[in-house]
Amino acid sequence: NRRRPLRVLFLSSDTGGGHRASAEALAAQFRAHYPGTTYDLLDCWTDVESSWPYYTIRDAYKSLSSSPWKWRALYHVSNNVAYAKLADLHSHYMNEDLIRERMEGMDPDVVVSVHPTMNYVPLLAIRRISEKVGRDIPFFTVVTDFGSGHRHWFNKDVDKMYLASEPIKRIAQKVGGVPDEKIVMSGLPIRQDFASRADSLGGDRTTERGMSHVSSTKSMLGIDPSRRMVLVMGGGEGVGSLSDIVDELYAKFRTQGVDATVCVVCGRNEALRADLEARCWDEVVSRSLRSYESLRSRFYTKVLSMHAHRSRRIQLALDRAAAKAAEGRDVAERPGDVRVVPLGFVTNMADYMVAADVLVSKAGPGTIAEAASVGLPVMLTSYLPGQEAGNVDIVLNGGFGDFCEDPETIALEIACWLQEPELLKKMSRKAMRVGHPHAAEEIALDIGEMTQRWMERNEDRKKGVSGTDGP
Ligand code: UDP
Numbered sequence: 001n002r003r004r005p006l007r008v009l010f011l012s013s014d015t016g017g018g019h020r021a022s023a024e025a026l027a028a029q030f031r032a033h034y035p036g037t038t039y040d041l042l043d044c045w046t047d048v049e050s051s052w053p054y055y056t057i058r059d060a061y062k063s064l065s066s067s068p069w070k071w072r073a074l075y076h077v078s079n080n081v082a083y084a085k086l087a088d089l090h091s092h093y094m095n096e097d098l099i100r101e102r103m104e105g106m107d108p109d110v111v112v113s114v115h116p117t118m119n120y121v122p123l124l125a126i127r128r129i130s131e132k133v134g135r136d137i138p139f140f141t142v143v144t145d146f147g148s149g150h151r152h153w154f155n156k157d158v159d160k161m162y163l164a165s166e167p168i169k170r171i172a173q174k175v176g177g178v179p180d181e182k183i184v185m186s187g188l189p190i191r192q193d194f195a196s197r198a199d200s201l202g203g204d205r206t207t208e209r210g211m212s213h214v215s216s217t218k219s220m221l222g223i224d225p226s227r228r229m230v231l232v233m234g235g236g237e238g239v240g241s242l243s244d245i246v247d248e249l250y251a252k253f254r255t256q257g258v259d260a261t262v263c264v265v266c267g268r269n270e271a272l273r274a275d276l277e278a279r280c281w282d283e284v285v286s287r288s289l290r291s292y293e294s295l296r297s298r299f300y301t302k303v304l305s306m307h308a309h310r311s312r313r314i315q316l317a318l319d320r321a322a323a324k325a326a327e328g329r330d331v332a333e334r335p336g337d338v339r340v341v342p343l344g345f346v347t348n349m350a351d352y353m354v355a356a357d358v359l360v361s362k363a364g365p366g367t368i369a370e371a372a373s374v375g376l377p378v379m380l381t382s383y384l385p386g387q388e389a390g391n392v393d394i395v396l397n398g399g400f401g402d403f404c405e406d407p408e409t410i411a412l413e414i415a416c417w418l419q420e421p422e423l424l425k426k427m428s429r430k431a432m433r434v435g436h437p438h439a440a441e442e443i444a445l446d447i448g449e450m451t452q453r454w455m456e457r458n459e460d461r462k463k464g465v466s467g468t469d470g471p
Helices: 018-033 052-064 069-077 081-106 120-134 167-177 192-200 208-220 242-257 268-277 281-305 312-327 351-355 364-371 389-398 407-418 420-434 439-463
Strands: 006-013 038-042 110-113 138-142 159-163 183-185 226-232 260-265 338-343 358-361 378-380 401-404
Touching: 006 018, 006 081, 006 192, 018 038, 018 192, 018 364, 052 081, 052 358, 069 081, 081 120, 081 268, 110 120, 120 138, 138 312, 159 167, 159 439, 167 183, 167 260, 167 389, 167 407, 192 226, 192 364, 192 439, 208 351, 226 242, 226 351, 226 407, 242 260, 242 268, 242 338, 242 407, 260 268, 260 351, 268 338, 281 407, 312 358, 312 407, 358 364, 358 407, 364 378, 364 389, 364 407, 364 420, 378 389, 378 407, 389 420, 407 420
Parallel strands: 006 038, 006 110, 110 138, 138 159, 159 183, 226 260, 226 358, 260 338, 358 378, 378 401
Antiparallel strands: none
């Protein structure tokens, strides 16, 4: 069948960077597979003059997500049936006409929501628009959370729902009552760069072909391919204890004789970048060594007792490191050669993730999905309570990383991973098993095919042809 251009309307909001990133990944695929496709991105609460508190959603997210206890309270209070129903009714009563008017003006062939708060009112609005214009317009939800998701994501009346993991499927069925036939297990839509990179790695970075691609990517980025590379990031805003984590990585790699490059994605956090550029690293080492000498046994106790769900392989590696430390053999005779490279907002993230041997990051769903797609082991350092807790389980149960909040313990564990090449290879293969590098393409094709069927049906109906199948 001829692929016709589509007019796609994405519903999203810049609460974090992940929703927009997913919408853009999908948009690129629609344009590639349906030439001439155009798309719009609508934030139903901020772009429309919506009522209080809906228009504050973006700013509220910024302030609440930087305060985990406030976030936890809001997430759990809002994540129950009574609250959700009330919020749906209230937002419908206050805003549906404004949202409907705006959506009708955009005249889409298909609507794709990539935001948890935009699956109820906009769906009712699009159904009313369809009725008014005499043309069925399909509505899809692509859930951009990974291991857990707020109940607002799941409306069983959408035409199809795209999900990234079994745990989130269980939530969709249990709290949203979404029927099996509407669910597509697709993975999280990530940028095409990651799919291309995964193909170049041959689906496994531990093979000769994969390793050679990692080496050439390191060289292309100006990173010494003979050393390990650790990529540290804190989302688009460069949040979290990045500065302390980098200090500890530097100090532990030096003392344990690990040669490595530490690339730090500061995102939009310019102050952090300037700070790292001006840092005196010798002082960092002596400070860290002093505290470590006196607290060595305590740190390993902390590392060892951290997680019941940690993979057995990681646990064994840590046991070996702890035994070495107990005998005082964890301080190398030759200090490691360590280079810290502060970066700003990175647009070629796939290159950096391919070049890296380990990623250190907060538990953002997009970041984890990207890392998994190119087989990159992950150390998670924080998560948003409720929303991102399930992402930690995806990594731990998937056996491709660990979770730890203390900078010194993070550094000890990563130093241990880097000294165990076989462990890194196993983790990488496990990451690849969780990754879906081609998810965006698969979702766009599925939505595109269904939308075209609906468009043809609409045209037949207009021409007065009867007897065509329903959507
Ligand atoms: N990102 C990027 N460049 C940067 C920092 C972050 O492209 O310098 C991207 C990252 O690759 C990911 C997104 O920003 O696609 C962050 O999404 P995630 O879901 O991990 O976290 P959120 O910001 O939504 O909480």
